[in-house]
Amino acid sequence: MTAPIAPPTKARAMIAPRPRDLAYATLIVAVAAGIAWLLRDVLGETAPAMFFITAVLISAVQRGFWPGLFSAALAFFLLNFLFAAPHFTLFVSHPQDLVTLAAFLLVAGLTGLMTGRLREQRDAAEGRAAVLTVLSEVSADLIRADRPETVLQAALTHLGRVAGGPAMILTRDGDQGLALLAASPEGLQPTGADLQAADGALRHSRIEYAAARGWNGSPFTFVPLNSGQNALHVLGHQRLDSSLADLSYREEAIGVIRHQTEMALQRLAFAQTAEAERQRAEASGQRAALLASLSHDLRTPLATILGSVTTLRDLGRALPPEAQQDLLSAASEEAERLSQYVTNLLQMTRLELGGRLRTAWVDAADIARDAIERVTRINPQAVIAADLPDDLPMIRAEAALLEQGLINLLENAVKYSDGPILLSGLVEGDTLSLSIADRGPGLPQPLADWLHGDTLHAAPGSRGLGLPISKGIARTLGGHLSASTRDGGGAILTINLPLAASSTTDV
Numbered sequence: 001m002t003a004p005i006a007p008p009t010k011a012r013a014m015i016a017p018r019p020r021d022l023a024y025a026t027l028i029v030a031v032a033a034g035i036a037w038l039l040r041d042v043l044g045e046t047a048p049a050m051f052f053i054t055a056v057l058i059s060a061v062q063r064g065f066w067p068g069l070f071s072a073a074l075a076f077f078l079l080n081f082l083f084a085a086p087h088f089t090l091f092v093s094h095p096q097d098l099v100t101l102a103a104f105l106l107v108a109g110l111t112g113l114m115t116g117r118l119r120e121q122r123d124a125a126e127g128r129a130a131v132l133t134v135l136s137e138v139s140a141d142l143i144r145a146d147r148p149e150t151v152l153q154a155a156l157t158h159l160g161r162v163a164g165g166p167a168m169i170l171t172r173d174g175d176q177g178l179a180l181l182a183a184s185p186e187g188l189q190p191t192g193a194d195l196q197a198a199d200g201a202l203r204h205s206r207i208e209y210a211a212a213r214g215w216n217g218s219p220f221t222f223v224p225l226n227s228g229q230n231a232l233h234v235l236g237h238q239r240l241d242s243s244l245a246d247l248s249y250r251e252e253a254i255g256v257i258r259h260q261t262e263m264a265l266q267r268l269a270f271a272q273t274a275e276a277e278r279q280r281a282e283a284s285g286q287r288a289a290l291l292a293s294l295s296h297d298l299r300t301p302l303a304t305i306l307g308s309v310t311t312l313r314d315l316g317r318a319l320p321p322e323a324q325q326d327l328l329s330a331a332s333e334e335a336e337r338l339s340q341y342v343t344n345l346l347q348m349t350r351l352e353l354g355g356r357l358r359t360a361w362v363d364a365a366d367i368a369r370d371a372i373e374r375v376t377r378i379n380p381q382a383v384i385a386a387d388l389p390d391d392l393p394m395i396r397a398e399a400a401l402l403e404q405g406l407i408n409l410l411e412n413a414v415k416y417s418d419g420p421i422l423l424s425g426l427v428e429g430d431t432l433s434l435s436i437a438d439r440g441p442g443l444p445q446p447l448a449d450w451l452h453g454d455t456l457h458a459a460p461g462s463r464g465l466g467l468p469i470s471k472g473i474a475r476t477l478g479g480h481l482s483a484s485t486r487d488g489g490g491a492i493l494t495i496n497l498p499l500a501a502s503s504t505t506d507v
Contacts, residue, residue: 025059025071033078040083048083052076056111069113138257142264151268152233153182155261160184162253163237168220170198171233178202181233190236193218198234210239223258225265235261301334308334336378343404362399364497365392368423368434371406375414382414387424395432395497397477402495405473406434408466409493413438417490427499431479435494443491448483470495 032055036048052075060068081088141154152169160167166188173179178195190198193216201208201222211217220236235258240250308331316324365388372384406423413421419439426433451471470493474481479497486492 021063021067022070024063025067026074028055028059029071029074029078031055032075033082037082048079052079053111060111068111072111139260142260145264146268148265148268151261151264155235155257156182156184159235159237159254159257162250162257163240164250165238166220167238168194168236169233170195170222170236172202178234190220191218194220194222194236198222198236201234202232213239223254225258225262233265301338304334305331305338333378359396359398361394362397362402363392364395364397364402364432364434365390365425367399367403368406368425371403371410372423374403375407375410379411379414382410383420384410384414385420385422387422389425392425393427393432393499395499397497401473401477402497405470405495406436408470409436409495412466412493413440413491416440419490430499432497432499433494434497435492437486437490437492439486439488439490442485442489443483443493451481451483 029052032051033048036043036051039047056068056071056075059071138154138158141158142151145151145154156167156169166184168183168188168190169181170178170190171181178190178198180190183189193211197208197218197220201224205224205226207224208218208222210219210221218236219239221239223235223237225233225235237254240247308327311319312324312327319327368388369386372386376382376384410421410423413436417438417440421439422435422437424435424437426435447467451467471481474495474497477497479495482494482496484492484494
């Protein structure tokens with residue numbers, strides 16, 4: 001909500017008149033005197049007073065209170081000097097002329113006073129309306145801003161409008177002092193005096209006002225911005241014109257812009273802190289879920305390996321060769337499964353920490369067949385068919401990553417499907433799709449929604465790391481992982497990869 005603007009603290013009438021306004025009033029009265037003098041024999045004795053009253057009105061309307069009063073006094077002098085007998089003197093020979101001059105002075109003075117006041121009130125009203133418009137716009141812009149840079153740019157734009165001239169934003173640049181963040185107009189550079197004044201505003205957390213005209217110092221007023229901590233930014237605007245009728249409104253508006261900018265920066269800082277805390281809590285929860293999943297996934301193969309090895313050690317000679325072979329096969333299969341778990345964990349760590357892809361031109365069909373072979377070796381009961389056209393193109397990728405992604409999807413299909421599994425390849429436009437279709441219960445909607453999100457953790461309804469790693473691998477290779485429903489029941493998970501992936505993509 002925009003803060004209310006206080007009424008003016010000083011009226012225009014108390015401000016010293018500007019020389020150009022007095023010169024304008026002098027010119028208008030002189031023109032009126034010249035016309036009255038040229039027509040004095042035609043229009044009679046009362047016409048000069050009307051010309052002078054008109055000049056007073058014009059001066060007051062055009063230039064305000066002081067020029068109106070000045071023109072009234074000057075008109076009184078010229079009316080006495082030029083048109084009251086004796087001419088060209090300030091003496092008055094007839095009492096009625098003295099009354100006429102006094103009445104003229106009263107009427108001219110009141111005319112200048114009232115007209116000047118109306119002019120000042122009109123200027124103040126227009127200025128206040130303009131300032132209120134700016135405050136309304138800056139409030140809307142600051143509410144929409146979602147980054148500190150956007151907040152500061154909005155503040156700079158509207159500060160320049162209110163101040164009626166150049167404005168700048170300086171920020172603390174570590175131990176290097178102050179640096180210009182933005183300026184209006186572009187190309188404006190702070191001088192040494194500007195930097196010194198801005199540094200004082202930041203260090204003392206107070207407004208440093210512009211130096212008076214003709215004095216040494218900065219012509220800018222600098223206002224520090226406190227966003228909950230020490231001031232890091234400072235707004236600078238040019239010296240306000242003391243003759244402005246709406247000067248106090250502009251000063252109040254600058255204060256409101258400062259306050260709302262500080263509030264917007266604090267809002268973004270609070271939002272950033274809240275988001276960091278949310279991510280920290282989410283990471284903690286994901287870490288706990290990962291540890292629980294790992295403890296569950298590692299316990300079974302470790303127990304099988306330990307049991308098989310112990311049995312062979314203690315009873316190996318007493319067991320028939322078939323039983324020994326079964327124990328060795330079980331230990332080998334579970335060791336392979338354990339190796340797969342460790343590989344998944346290492347791949348997830350790599351995806352999170354980032355790295356460099358070691359890409360090369362690879363045959364996607366060969367990689368898919370290798371993935372099928374590895375999965376069927378670990379899961380002999382699985383029935384996996386391949387539909388890979390001979391003309392599938394080569395792609396630029398890291399073979400180990402792509403194979404790992406396919407293995408994870410195949411193992412997920414084996415885990416949740418009792419029927420046959422189909423791995424197929426298809427090229428559409430500039431995209432190569434490797435799809436794995438199963439006859440399982442299908443994907444629940446939360447899991448399908450998760451596939452379209454950005455997070456790699458906490459796949460709904462999935463305890464392991466297979467799906468998150470496949471999703472991360474697809475993204476790392478420049479593509480994405482998608483899901484659909486198979487006709488007749490089941491799910492289809494597809495790794496979609498571009499045919500011209502970059503070889504320098506970051507993990």
